[in-house]
Amino acid sequence: MATGQINSNATEAWAGKVSPFSASYGKLAMWFFLLSDALTFGGFLASLGFARHYYNGEWPIGEEVFHSFPFLSGHFPLMYVAFMTFVLIISSVTMVLAVEAGHRKDQKNVVKWLFATVLGGALFLGSQAWEWSHFIHGSEFGxxxxxxxxxxxxxxxxxxxxxxxxxxxxxxxxxxxxxxxxxxxxxxxxxxxxxxxxxxxxxxxxxKGADLQGNEYGPQAYSNYFFFITGFHGLHVLSGVILNIIILLNAIAGVYQKRGHYEMVEKVGLYWHFVDLVWVFVFTFFYLI
Amino acid sequence: MAHRDDLIVNDAYALHAQHGEEEGKKVRSKIWKVTALLSIVTFIEVMMGVFIKQTSEAWHYAKWTFIALTILKAGYIVMVFMHLGEEKKNLRRFILYIYYVLIIYLVAILTIEAVKQNHKLTELFF
Structure with a gap:
């Protein structure tokens, strides 16, 4: 049914059942949530900038702290974080492809791309666990x-x-x-x-290494911000992966095919893209600048 | 199932978003183009991060380039991947304008306070 048809009846419009934004309640609710969550992360990053300017020269430089790569010894400045960023961008792409397949009611492709998205999310979480472990244990001499x-x-x-x-x-x-x-x-x-x-x-x-009492990289605030910002983002990735698994199972079971539309994939997709969006900012403000 | 009058009849908006095979091809080609763009921008950022030292004179420009490229990436993610560019204009503005106002306020007030509180920050928080 086209939106024009719904709006044609003014009495019905005033009686509800019509969204002024031509979007479903679920999708609007997701946008409201993301708006508030984006402000939370905006607050964290603005606060990081505050500390970054306060400590200025003492603040550690990203490529000097993060230069290790799993299974390889040597100096690879920022390479692993760049890899993680790329993984998250690609998993965002597979998610948008799942949404597109959903718009064609192509169950097979929705399942395929959602599965790829879950894998990407899991790879990112594993990488973050490795990075945390490396950050906590620190360098050889401290x-x-x-x-x-x-x-x-x-x-x-x-x-x-x-x-x-x-x-x-x-x-x-x-x-x-x-x-x-x-x-x-x-x-x-x-x-x-x-x-x-x-x-x-x-x-x-x-x-040596870092905890909440001290760290070898620079001011105390540095490790606190690292744990808090990447940790809070990681929690979002974790819940995103769980949501993705739930809709993957539903898609396999044919729940959305029976319902006649895949809007649930679109709504969860919004959340997943948001997780990627936040990481783009964390990557710039925590690692690059 | 009990009658619910809070739902949009017949999932109208969800069905409205559906498209055919032909349209799907166009959408996918756009997705791949944006993917290429995001990857290239990320690659440029990493290379700049590795090769431009914070002590160098070019750093000031590099920093603002990072911020500009990040906002460019964010724009593509929000407008294309999150489909905000295809939503109604009033929905798009409703989301974006509120965010602009509040984030500018937040950053401004923190910047102003950072100057005032400069020497007390460590005792206050850490």
């Missing part, structure tokens, strides 16, 4: 507290027992009266001696 109260981050080569400290870079230094200057780099044997000396003085002088 961050060192020096005698004058300044902090230096370590750079190293190799892994496990072969790991070798190559340099210490001062990232925090007292404004006056300190021995070390901000940005100073200590290399070679000198760095190894200094590290060994600080370690033997107290194990508390070395901070």
């Amino acid at each position: 961050k060192v507290l020096l005698q004058d109260g300044s902090w230096a981050v370590s750079q190293s080569e190799g892994h496990g027992t072969d790991a070798k400290l190559t340099a210490l870079k001062v990232v925090e230094a007292p404004t006056q009266g300190g021995t070390y200057k901000l940005g100073e780099v200590i290399t070679g044997q000198q760095a190894e001696n200094l590290y060994a000396e600080r370690l033997s003085a107290s194990a508390d002088n070395i901070v």
